[in-house]
Amino acid sequence: MVNRLEATRNSLGIELSDLHIHLGGAVAPHILWSLAHQQGLKLPVGSYWEFAEFITIDPAKINTLDDYLSYFHWTEKIQSSPEAVERSVYEVISKEFRSSNVTRLELRFNPMKRNRGGERDLDHIIHAALRGLDRVVLEYQGKAGLILCLDREFAFDLNRVIVEKAVHYHPRGVVGIDLAGSESGPSDLKSRATDYAALCSRARDAGLGVTVHVGETAASPAAEVMEIVEVMQPHRIGHGIQAVSSPDALKMLKERNICVEICPTSNMQTHAVDGIEHLGRVLRTLVDAGILFTINTDNPYLSHTNLRHEISFLLANKLMSAAELRQCFAWAEEFSFIR
Numbered sequence: 079m080v081n082r083l084e085a086t087r088n089s090l091g092i093e094l095s096d097l098h099i100h101l102g103g104a105v106a107p108h109i110l111w112s113l114a115h116q117q118g119l120k121l122p123v124g125s126y127w128e129f130a131e132f133i134t135i136d137p138a139k140i141n142t143l144d145d146y147l148s149y150f151h152w153t154e155k156i157q158s159s160p161e162a163v164e165r166s167v168y169e170v171i172s173k174e175f176r177s178s179n180v181t182r183l184e185l186r187f188n189p190m191k192r193n194r195g196g197e198r199d200l201d202h203i204i205h206a207a208l209r210g211l212d213r214v215v216l217e218y219q220g221k222a223g224l225i226l227c228l229d230r231e232f233a234f235d236l237n238r239v240i241v242e243k244a245v246h247y248h249p250r251g252v253v254g255i256d257l258a259g260s261e262s263g264p265s266d267l268k269s270r271a272t273d274y275a276a277l278c279s280r281a282r283d284a285g286l287g288v289t290v291h292v293g294e295t296a297a298s299p300a301a302e303v304m305e306i307v308e309v310m311q312p313h314r315i316g317h318g319i320q321a322v323s324s325p326d327a328l329k330m331l332k333e334r335n336i337c338v339e340i341c342p343t344s345n346m347q348t349h350a351v352d353g354i355e356h357l358g359r360v361l362r363t364l365v366d367a368g369i370l371f372t373i374n375t376d377n378p379y380l381s382h383t384n385l386r387h388e389i390s391f392l393l394a395n396k397l398m399s400a401a402e403l404r405q406c407f408a409w410a411e412e413f414s415f416i417r
C-alpha cells in the first residue's frame with residue numbers, strides 16, 4: 079500500500095503547481111504515436127523508436143529558441159482533431175499528477191494551431207479540451223484550467239478571435255490567455271499596440287488571467303519586457319529572464335506585482351541561459367530583487383523533464399534552497415488563474 083506521503087513524489091514533500099506547460103510539448107511519445115495512427119496520419123518515420131527520437135529534443139541539435147519551437151510542428155499536427163485534443167489534455171494533467179504530485183495545473187495551447195487551418199471547427203477543439211479537463215479533474219481531484227495562447231506571428235484579427243473564445247469559455251474552465259511564439263519572427267505586436275492593449279483589457283475585465291511570453295531570449299531584451307508589460311498589463315510573464323539585466327525592468331516587475339514563470343530546463347535547452355552557472359545568477363538576481371516567481375516545466379516530454387526533476391535539479395546544483403522553492407510554489411498558488 080502506497081501511502082499519501084510516499085506518493086508525493088517530489089523531494090519537497092508538498093503538492094505542486096505547474097502554471098507554465100504547453101500541450102504541444104507535454105504529451106508522451108507513445109500517446110502521440112497512438113493518436114497519429116488513430117487518425118491515419120502519414121509520419122516521416124517508420125518505427126516507434128524513430129518516432130520517439132524524432133518528437134523529443136536532442137539538446138545537441140538545439141541552438142536557438144526557434145530550433146526548439148520547430149519541434150511543435152508535428153505535435154500540433156497530431157493533436158489537430160477533437161479526439162486527439164481531448165486525450166492529450168487528459169493525459170498531460172493526469173501524468174503530472176502521478177509523476178510529481180502536481181495538483182494544480184494550467185495547461186496552455188493555441189486552438190488555432192490544432193484545427194488544420196480552419197478545416198476543423200474551433201469550438202469543437204475547445205470543447206474537446208474542456209471534456210479532457212472535466213474527466214481528469216473528476217478522476218484525480220486536482221485543480222486544472224486551460225490557457226488559450228495567442229501567437230506573436232498571428233495577425234491581430236486571429237488573436238482577437240482567440241480572446242473572444244477564451245472569454246466565451248471562461249465559465250467552463252478557460253482561465254487565461256497567453257501570448258506565445260517566436261521572439262524573432264514577424265509580428266504586428268508593436269504596430270497594433272493600442273489594439274493589443276484593448277484586447278488584454280477585455281480579457282482581464284472578463285475575469286481571465288493574462289500572461290505573456292517575453293524576455294525569454296536576447297531577441298526579446300529587457301526593454302521589450304518593459305514595453306509589453308506597459309501595453310498588455312499582464313498578471314504574470316512567461317520566462318522574462320532578460321529582465322535581470324535591467325534594474326528598471328526588475329523595478330517595474332516588482333512595483334506592479336507581476337509574477338515571473340521560470341522554466342529552468344527549457345531555458346538551458348534553448349540556450350536562453352549559457353548553462354547552470356548562468357541560470358544560478360538569473361535566479362539569484364530575481365531573489366535579491368524581491369521578484370515573485372514560480373518554477374515550471376514548459377514542455378516536459380519534449381525536454382525530458384517533469385516538475386519533480388526541476389526541483390531535484392535546482393537543489394542538487396545548489397541553485398535554490400528548499401525554503402526558496404517552497405516559497406515559489408506558494409506564489410504559484412497565489413498567482414494561479416484558477417479560482
Ligand SMILES: [Zn+2]
Nearest residue numbers: 100291316376
Ligand atoms: Zn512557454
